[in-house]
Amino acid sequence: MEEKEKGSKGGSEERWKGAIANLTEMTSNLDSLQKLLLKKAVFVDDETFSKASLTSEQARTIKVLEQRVETLERELDAAISAAARARAEKRQAEAAQKAAELRAQEITRELENTTKVFELHMEELRAKQEEISKRDSDIKLLEAIIQTLGGKESRSTSG
Template identity: 85%
Template sequence: MEEEREREKEKEKGNERWSAATANLSEMASNLESLQKLLIKKAVYVDEETFAKASLSSEQARTIKALEQRVGSLERELDAAISAAARARSEKRQAEAAQKAAELRALEITKELENTTKVFELHMEELRAKQEEISKRDNEIKLLEAIIQTLGGKESRSTSV
């Protein structure tokens, strides 16, 4: 914002200088035209030096007019270039902000994935421990069943004998 204000102030100063310069050029052109008209009306016979000066003045007036037009054209081009540069800087800032936001989001997602992985690993360890416990109890149950069958087999033998 501050940069834009400074550019606007500089632009205004430049416009004031160009306006003053073009006003001076316009005044000179007007003076030269008046001099040329005066010479045409009043002077019927002029010496070569006066004619050369009048011709030079006329040529200078045409040159000044062409330069004024060129200055106006260059001012418009400059304004367009300044506007385009300001838009490009604004778009660049927006793109940088979007890139930073995307990078932050990527970091967040990476952290979430790491945390999820850790939680998953803990759950897997828990499941393995439960599986080992189940397997151990299953073995104990099989052992107890074998003992029961063994004892049950002895009792049925002793009652049958």
Template identity: 80%
Template sequence: MEEERGRGNERWNAAIANLTEMSGNLESLQKLLLKKAVFVDEETFSKASLISEQARTIKVSSFSYVAPFVALEQRVETLERELDAAITAAAHARSQKRQAEAAQKAAELRTQEITKELENTSKVFELHMQELRAKQEEINKRDNDIKLLEAIIQTLGGKSPIAR
């Protein structure tokens, strides 16, 4: 694609150069005719006038012919710059998307880690609660044993209950 564009540019540049050179040659011829053709016969004068008119026509038509192509070439260059900018923006957007995806994945992994920590903490808390209940049951059993022993002592000793 670049090569085709390069060849197209070369052809346009060559065509513009040819038209510019032709215009210059015609202007030189016209000046020469104006200086030297003062004393020429009618046929030579009409031929020179015709050539001069053709030179003006070629000059005007060459610029009117080349101008749209120059404008078209400028439009192509503008579109190419816009395309390059769009490609750059798309690459930047893809990069940001990858970064966002990586950040999301990291956040998901951190969420999983925190969830595991919470589950482990809950399990540890549950084990501590079971241990505390077992200790409480043991304390209640010993308290009942103490009350039973106190009742036995009172019964055997005939004494009044021990105040606690």
């Protein structure tokens, strides 16, 4: 796309340069004619004077148009530069967004892994709690047996 822009700009630029060169040459010719007329101060007929006046007016118009072309060329160059900057900023923003998305995915994976580890620890804690509860029940049963056996011994020794 940029090559296409450069190609069309190059062709357009060459046409403008050619037009400006032609206008510059015409201006020079008009200046020479004006100097010649001033030096010679010759009377000319109305038709020649009209043509010279028209040519002079055209020279002034050409000068204004040349300035306008130069202004437009500068504006075009500025617009092209701004577009290039905007494209570069867009690429940077897209790269930053992609990096942020990758970071978010990485954090999500870390959270999922942490959750899995937490679940495993919870399962282990539940198993330990069940084991402790079972042993606690066994201890209470053994205490009850000991008390029962201990109570029979004291009755049999006292009776």
